[in-house]
Amino acid sequence: MSRESERIKEGDKILLFWDQRRQWLLNVEKERQFHTHKGVVKLSDVVGKRYGETILSSLGLVFLILRPTTYDFLGHVARPTQIMYPKDIGLVLLKLGLSSGKIVIEAGTGSGAMTLAMASAIKPEGHVYSYEIRPSFLESARRGLRRAGLDEYVTLVQRDAKEGFEQREVDAALIDLGEPWAVIPHAWEALRGGSPIGSFSPTTNQVERTVVSMRGKFANIQSLECFLREIRAEEGKTRPATVMTGHTGYLTFANKIYPSEQERGSSVAEHA
Amino acid sequence: MSRESERIKEGDKILLFWDQRRQWLLNVEKERQFHTHKGVVKLSDVVGKRYGETILSSLGLVFLILRPTTYDFLGHVARPTQIMYPKDIGLVLLKLGLSSGKIVIEAGTGSGAMTLAMASAIKPEGHVYSYEIRPSFLESARRGLRRAGLDEYVTLVQRDAKEGFEQREVDAALIDLGEPWAVIPHAWEALRGGSPIGSFSPTTNQVERTVVSMRGKFANIQSLECFLREIRAEEGKTRPATVMTGHTGYLTFANKIYPSEQERGSSVAEHA
Amino acid sequence: MSRESERIKEGDKILLFWDQRRQWLLNVEKERQFHTHKGVVKLSDVVGKRYGETILSSLGLVFLILRPTTYDFLGHVARPTQIMYPKDIGLVLLKLGLSSGKIVIEAGTGSGAMTLAMASAIKPEGHVYSYEIRPSFLESARRGLRRAGLDEYVTLVQRDAKEGFEQREVDAALIDLGEPWAVIPHAWEALRGGSPIGSFSPTTNQVERTVVSMRGKFANIQSLECFLREIRAEEGKTRPATVMTGHTGYLTFANKIYPSEQERGSSVAEHA
């Protein structure tokens, strides 16, 4: 990757930015015109500019050309189902210890947002195996991964994770579907000893049943809830934003253990 | 990396686990004995075990042998200064779009926790340049990186970031020191156009001044506060934990822009 | 007040309830017809019913007839300005120690919601003196108080509280306007020694300046932020609500002190 201040050329991706709620991930195609509420942007005008520069719409309004990152691709996946937000995704990547080279399995591809984030984290030497039964979700996830240039790091498997995973000795597992407890024994089979699992669930009932079903086969079990609030910083009148997301879901993390025969039933329970 | 269920050997690293507050990152050395409040653990006993298995202390109590990830290394850095918590770190990695191959600069190595997390995210093809003036902090960070096997991905620079960065066209910048506004113009010089910057500050006054100092040279400015709460899940009596961390700091993110001459002073301000 | 299960008669007040967002405080007038999105409700049909019973609209839909409390009157004041929410109001009543017999001054009547809540708390033997310069706000507050039957416990004063209060030796003071520091010295004059003051402000800058201006004349200074989140409890799928209010304002409380000459400048500062 060159470190010169390169100019945008055809085929590059840009984030056309108006404000935090109105921004678009676009492929630069010379013939393309992009219609916004603030006028038409000709993508041929973008060619030759630097990322960070501005561009005028047909109405003379100034748009910004930003450089898209994985984060921006996350925000532009389709959202057909229960969703994990960036606040949750960042924590999952960290708690699962994901980095280049790691092999990770995912139960429930869903929108593909978490799949995409994990692919970005484990590339170029790792791999994600993501299981999903609904073909339309797989198709949507596949498109999102291809657009982000991450499809080579992911194998999408059309199969119910409740029937088990094909992989063994994986570094981490993530469960993002409605009945985690039905997948947890399979994830145990697939995981390397001592390695982390994560599970995302919207209700407290799911969290409770997930944690109970982990006991004995997993330790270091911890359930977390993450809140994110925006701060409106302005000179002399800094204050939090009035509206915030009150809930997305709970995250439960744990590590696979092998309880030995003589010790089982005694003090292992204490380590939960 | 082999996918067989390998046995622990001398020189491997383990997370010796009692509970969530009492766990230790250890090198497996045959002669070593590790003293805990629950008895002595002989590390020679660990050799030949699998991660996830248990080990008895001299008092006959059961410890777990877990497999350490980047996350565990984060929790075991020295904490001599203002600290970012995992909840903050995960969000930073995501918002800065860090993945293998990215070049990132950091102002304020501090405890080295964020440096370590960024190194793990950008390896094997990227690099972190972290600036810090206090030698003791650099030394402590160097030890933490070496222990985590991440030192080759980081250049620690003993220099005040307020005097500027040597790098140019970097993919991302993170500021984690008391006067972000003194570093922001230098970070602008170092960043590629359209690319992300992040800044961590404990006080609202710092957030305000940081945001104000970004205006005009950065867009998509957003300040966030992240809360994390533990949920105690138990059958029939699930409830949040009584104590939580009320505050670590605020995160401010933005993207470098080049405001063009004729447009400056007009509507770019709207894009903040 | 009779303790029999009385029947609703003309002149009574009811809370006509559809759901938590659609409910109306109404006077029962025999000739009146009330138009809703679910059909017309004839108020003559309400007469003779008991509170808690149902009533059918012209479309055959079932509305509930609830008994309005002070809380419901709060929710139906006009909201022309910065507002305190019930979560904040409850805390203010408690921290200011308001109960029957207390004399309290308020700087900034605003919507009159806080005035109404304080009047309800100090009746029948106490009194609220509320200062406001904008006639339209006073008029609106007056209507709200009259509707709630609380106007006899409140004196609305059309005057800028920054010019001072007429009252002396009051039990508590509440400041709910943009520049609390301009009113704090006057509130000090009006308060009894050792008694509580409260101040509500949306920005961190206001909180900071408020606290700084209290030093030396007030002690036990404490600023608080209160969050309220709704829980959606349903069998087997209990979870917090997706949307919550992220911010209304900060509350600062303190007690009036008389620092003695010889002690000033020494350790009184510690008691802040």
Place this chain on the structure above:
Amino acid sequence: MSRESERIKEGDKILLFWDQRRQWLLNVEKERQFHTHKGVVKLSDVVGKRYGETILSSLGLVFLILRPTTYDFLGHVARPTQIMYPKDIGLVLLKLGLSSGKIVIEAGTGSGAMTLAMASAIKPEGHVYSYEIRPSFLESARRGLRRAGLDEYVTLVQRDAKEGFEQREVDAALIDLGEPWAVIPHAWEALRGGSPIGSFSPTTNQVERTVVSMRGKFANIQSLECFLREIRAEEGKTRPATVMTGHTGYLTFANKIYPSEQERGSSVAEHA
């Protein structure tokens, strides 16, 4: 009540204040000496002072003499059991519409903190009937009420609320014990139609079962969680406190309804 700046005399109550964690509610008795970590305070020295003035301990350190309110009495009850915090108490007083003249029943006196707050709210014309089976709790609550001068507004009943209340046509009911669903039908019997009930529970399981058991007999059912965070305001370095209480309990509120025969089973369910 006189509005002159009265002098403290024997028999008065004071709040002896060092800082927010070290403050004591004391009766002024001439012979009494009060021992603190900062020296001995002679209560005879307090006589003749004004509230808000300072007093020197035997070590020459300055204590403040503040005027206690209901809020201070709350903070000084014994805490033998699950406790509601001021943030919860303020909301309960408001949502139950408590003010002078209201008749309220309480299931579970517990520490007596909520009883005390309700007594303060409904005095002088209302009354609280509080049910508790454990004699030691009743005794402790009785002492707290007497000390606050509120005992005449409360009848403490040594009886399990699960066996029913003696009162009828009460204005409000509060349940603060482990199995609210066992008391809810009795509370329904005791309440006036359309009037409010509140229930406090630490676990999500309790909230769920409480809400389910209310359906059909109550409407306007709402469960809430209240967080309180302290803000450390200082010139140029304002920030939230590091530690906060993550959880006390959930509050559920509703209103008693009489579902009519022909309408039952149809749309009343929608009004939940």
